[in-house]
Amino acid sequence: MPAQGKHRRPKSSSPLTRGFVAAGTGGAALALPLIGATGANAADQGAAPVALPQAAAEAQLPQQRAAEPRQAAPAAAPKTGTRTYSVVSGDSLSKIAADQDVRGGWQKVYGDNREVVGENPSLIFPGMKLTLGGKAPAAAERKATAPAPQQQRTERVERTDKRAEQRTESRVEQRSQKRTEKRAEQRTEQRTESKRQTQRSGFSAPVPSGVSTPYRASGGSWSSGYHTGVDFRASSGTPVKAVAAGTVVSAGWGGAYGNEVVIRHNDGRYSQYAHLSALGVRSGQSVSGGQQIGYSGSTGNSSGPHLHFEIRTGPGYGSDIDPLGYLRNNGVPL
Known part of the structure; x- marks a missing residue:
């Protein structure tokens, strides 16, 4: 009987040899130890790598994956609500x-x-x-x-300038409003004073408008070579008033003057109102200052609606005097 221990395998035999336990007829079945320890030991000793059969390598993959350390998943960012x-x-x-x-x-x-x-x-x-x-x-x-100091100073200056501009605009608006109110007061005072003068003197303007053609204007439009009265601007249908109290001398058609009214006043002067569209008085009628006697128009020798007004020393044509001067002398502001 051989002595014990003389048939032990040499130490230099491959570790993989000990890994084979059985081989079946239905295919190669390979039982392996944990390669992690054996392979690492062999690598530490500088052993040459051993080529494994394909079936053995495939069987080894799950064990390698299980042995590999898993990487930790990135932590979720905390929700601070900031x-x-x-x-x-x-x-x-x-x-x-x-x-x-x-x-x-x-x-x-x-x-x-x-x-x-x-x-x-x-x-x-x-x-x-x-x-x-x-x-x-x-x-x-x-x-x-944060805003730079220069930016802060610039913003303060801009705010200051804007406030100053607003104050200036406010003062300008106030001055303009005061001027408008003052002009309105002056016009009211003038109208009031005109009414007072008319009441005191009994005289008034024939129509409430300005002059379009002055007295004594020269030109071929008039048979005498000049304008014997003044033309007041007045659209057709504007009420015409007697400038003072008196008696109607004539009221009717006056040839080139169209429809006209002539009034003799208490001071001996005569007033004429020509180119009327309609008459409101008759001959011989007494009138008061400011009383309506007809409506302006464009009858007779006329280029358009207006009122031709004359002051005369007699009832007929050719005895004219300055009509505006007469009214002003009697307290009528024109």
């Missing part, structure tokens, strides 16, 4: 806290953004970035977002 708010014109910390529903009110906003706002919580500027729901960025970042 948000950034950009200050706009008209903002205040209390308004921002109310609008943005900040718990703790403006004190919370100020406490979280003290480095951004500074020592005065009432002094914030458009464009300033405030953190709501957490602490504000560091002072270095605050300097980058």
Whole structure:
């Protein structure tokens, strides 16, 4: 009987040999030890790699994957609820806290953004970035977002200039309104004074309008070579009034004068109203100053609607005198 221990396998035999346990007829079946330990031991000893059969390599893959360390999944970013708010014109910390529903009110906003706002919580500027729901960025970042001193000075100057411009515009509007009111008062006073003078003197203008053709204007349109009266601007149908009390000398057709009325006044002067569209008095009738005697028109030798008015020393043509001078001398402002 051979001595014990003389048939032990040499140490140099391949570790893979010990791994084969059985081979079946239905295909190669390979039982392997944990390759992690054996392979690592062989690598440490500098052993040459051994080529495995394909079936053995495929069987080894699940064990290799199980032995490999798993990489940890990236951690999800914490949700802090912090948000950034950009200050706009008209903002205040209390308004921002109310609008943005900040718990703790403006004190919370100020406490979280003290480095951004500074020592005065009432002094914030458009464009300033405030953190709501957490602490504000560091002072270095605050300097980058806060308005520069030069920008602050420029904004203050612009606000000052705008307020000065608004005050100037307000003063100009007030002065313009005062001038308008003063002119209206002057016109009212003039009309009132005219009425007073008319009441005192009994004289008035024949129509409430200005002169279009003056007295003694020269030209071939008149048979005498000049204008014997004045033409007042008056559209057709404008009421015509007697300039003073008197008696109607004539009322009817006057040839080139069209429909006309001639009145003899108490001072011996005569007034003529020509080119009328309609008559309102008759010959022999007494009239008072300011009484309506007809309507203006364009009858007779006329280029368009107006009132031809004369003052005469007699009832007929050729005894004319300055009509405006006569009315002014009797207190009628023209």
